[in-house]
Amino acid sequence: MTFRLTRDEAEEFVFAEAEFLDDWDLEAWLDLFADDAVYNVPSTDLDKSAKAADNLFYIADDRTRLEERVTRLKKKTAHAEFPRSKTRHLVSNVRIRKIDDESATVTAAFATFRSKDGVTDTYIGSTRYKLVRPNGALKIAEKWCFLDMEGLRPQGRISILL
Amino acid sequence: MSGTNGAYVRIDEDLKTFKVSRRAFVDPAVTDAEYREIFDKCWLYLGHESELDQPNDFLTRTVARRNILFARQADGEFRAYLNTCPHRGASVCRERSGSAKSFQCMYHGWVFGNDGRLKHLPGEDSYGENFRESGGGDLTPVPKLDNCAGFWFVCFDPDGPSLDDYLGAAMPYIELLSLHSKHGMEIVGGTQEYAIRSNWKLLTENSVDGYHAESTHATYLDYLMNVSGGLIKQPLVGRAFDLGNGHAVLEYKAPWGRTIAQWIPMWGEEVKAQLEDVKAELVERLGPDKADRIAHYNRNLLIFPNLIVNDIMAITVRTYYPDAPDFMNVNAWALAPRREVDWARQYRLYNFLEFLGPGGFATPDDVEAMEKCQMGYRNLKEARWNDISKGIGKAEPSFDDEAQMRAFWTEWQSRISRADGFGLAA
Numbered sequence: 001m002t003f004r005l006t007r008d009e010a011e012e013f014v015f016a017e018a019e020f021l022d023d024w025d026l027e028a029w030l031d032l033f034a035d036d037a038v039y040n041v042p043s044t045d046l047d048k049s050a051k052a053a054d055n056l057f058y059i060a061d062d063r064t065r066l067e068e069r070v071t072r073l074k075k076k077t078a079h080a081e082f083p084r085s086k087t088r089h090l091v092s093n094v095r096i097r098k099i100d101d102e103s104a105t106v107t108a109a110f111a112t113f114r115s116k117d118g119v120t121d122t123y124i125g126s127t128r129y130k131l132v133r134p135n136g137a138l139k140i141a142e143k144w145c146f147l148d149m150e151g152l153r154p155q156g157r158i159s160i161l162l
Numbered sequence: 163m164s165g166t167n168g169a170y171v172r173i174d175e176d177l178k179t180f181k182v183s184r185r186a187f188v189d190p191a192v193t194d195a196e197y198r199e200i201f202d203k204c205w206l207y208l209g210h211e212s213e214l215d216q217p218n219d220f221l222t223r224t225v226a227r228r229n230i231l232f233a234r235q236a237d238g239e240f241r242a243y244l245n246t247c248p249h250r251g252a253s254v255c256r257e258r259s260g261s262a263k264s265f266q267c268m269y270h271g272w273v274f275g276n277d278g279r280l281k282h283l284p285g286e287d288s289y290g291e292n293f294r295e296s297g298g299g300d301l302t303p304v305p306k307l308d309n310c311a312g313f314w315f316v317c318f319d320p321d322g323p324s325l326d327d328y329l330g331a332a333m334p335y336i337e338l339l340s341l342h343s344k345h346g347m348e349i350v351g352g353t354q355e356y357a358i359r360s361n362w363k364l365l366t367e368n369s370v371d372g373y374h375a376e377s378t379h380a381t382y383l384d385y386l387m388n389v390s391g392g393l394i395k396q397p398l399v400g401r402a403f404d405l406g407n408g409h410a411v412l413e414y415k416a417p418w419g420r421t422i423a424q425w426i427p428m429w430g431e432e433v434k435a436q437l438e439d440v441k442a443e444l445v446e447r448l449g450p451d452k453a454d455r456i457a458h459y460n461r462n463l464l465i466f467p468n469l470i471v472n473d474i475m476a477i478t479v480r481t482y483y484p485d486a487p488d489f490m491n492v493n494a495w496a497l498a499p500r501r502e503v504d505w506a507r508q509y510r511l512y513n514f515l516e517f518l519g520p521g522g523f524a525t526p527d528d529v530e531a532m533e534k535c536q537m538g539y540r541n542l543k544e545a546r547w548n549d550i551s552k553g554i555g556k557a558e559p560s561f562d563d564e565a566q567m568r569a570f571w572t573e574w575q576s577r578i579s580r581a582d583g584f585g586l587a588a
Contacts, residue, residue: 079378
């Protein structure tokens with residue numbers, strides 16, 4: 001049986017994901033991920049084919065570390081995000097790239113704004129999702145954020161979730 | 163007040179205090195003086211030999227505001243040039259890295275070999291007879307280029323000391339980094355390039371600060387405790403060493419895993435056996451003392467003024483320069499043993515990202531701390547001094563004292579006081 005996914009459903013899914021992040025509803029955001037999910041942000045000088053096992057990324061989380069990232073971000077001692085920044089994730093150019101038996105590959109473009117302490121930083125890039133339906137509901141098995149930037153200058157950190 | 167009173171550093175022997183003027187972090191004249199007296203005179207890190215693995219490999223990099231072309235000739239020799247055409251000044255190489263026997267300036271088409279010689283120029287017959295042969299059209303090499311155990315440095319002061327003399331007592335620590343594997347070491351693919359909205363010296367301090375972990379990195383330590391088997395029962399304990407010339411190192415034991423070669427339960431029994439083999443190889447090759455230091459001790463190494471090599475849960479190589487008093491650009495890499503087995507490389511990088519870098523569980527909080535210090539210095543007129551007194555007067559300062567920062571500031575003060583107008587009180 002082929003995996004079923006419409007553009008409407010894909011768009012609604014990634015827009016809802018963005019809203020959870022901007023509302024700082026991180027538990028709801030984490031619920032969108034499958035049990036064995038990965039979340040990757042490669043360094044900006046790497047090819048898109050680079051793997052985290054033998055290249056230095058900015059972020060290469062498995063499900064365990066993704067949960068810990070969310071746990072951390074909810075604490076007052078996550079100093080970079082306490083008090084919390086304001087963010088807005090704009091997601092566009094959503095396309096279904098590939099549909100296999102058990103998953104779909106969806107790509108999108110993003111511009112994320114983070115404001116704190118008188119400064120607004122912008123993160124620009126593309127996202128590649130591998131979506132699955134382990135128990136019927138759509139889940140993220142992989143989320144890759146490829147930054148279209150030459151480094152994190154002046155942003156300095158990815159303390160928020162992209 | 164008794165003791166040494168420099169313009170920016172004040173030591174009071176009676177009160178046992180070491181104070182640094184916050185003007186050193188905010189004054190553009192200080193940043194200018196730092197370029198003149200420090201960055202234009204000290205040996206500065208350029209890159210690791212593994213980044214130019216083969217003859218004809220090259221990379222371009224900014225060092226102390228200069229564009230540098232770092233290249234290997236066909237015979238394997240390492241060379242470094244100022245990346246500017248002798249004709250009108252355009253960058254002759256506009257790529258980050260690659261392999262090339264020659265570089266052609268895009269402006270008028272002058273071609274340079276990776277030996278720096280001008281090989282060809284369009285319309286050569288319109289120039290004087292020996293224009294090319296005379297060497298006047300060759301690329302300008304950096305004044306001094308040398309390496310220590312595969313770490314390449316440049317010095318823009320032709321009259322500066324040799325690299326060996328400059329590094330002095332820090333050399334054995336750089337050499338120790340090259341001994342983790344009999345196959346040598348390499349920079350892993352991928353560079354973390356970021357910026358911090360603070361003075362660059364805050365990162366020097368932060369990179370060798372053993373005092374801040376419990377507070378700044380509470381969530382990182384929570385995380386290691388949450389993850390089953392993420393730590394062993396090894397308290398943080400160790401020493402700080404002033405290595406002279408502004409260099410310093412912390413050497414200490416810590417509870418986290420090291421793929422060379424401190425096992426943690428999370429990695430499982432199979433890895434435990436393999437790490438014992440890694441340790442045994444170190445003992446056989448280097449003797450028990452060096453092997454123990456490599457396997458079980460962490461080192462935060464500061465090479466004055468702005469090279470940090472932290473051999474902790476992974477190895478990071480980090481260098482940074484001020485664009486302005488309140489803004490720095492940082493480049494950071496991961497260093498690892500060559501031919502490292504897959505699981506070790508994977509765990510090493512997992513460890514790295516857990517703590518280090520702009521997306522880690524720790525570095526963003528360091529960045530936050532540094533930026534908030536910089537904000538605090540807006541109160542300079544009323545609140546003038548930083549305190550760097552912890553452990554002052556101790557014969558054997560602990561890793562979480564501040565002797566290593568005093569080593570840095572003492573050298574910094576000595577160099578900056580040579581700049582015009584900087585010998586006076588702040």
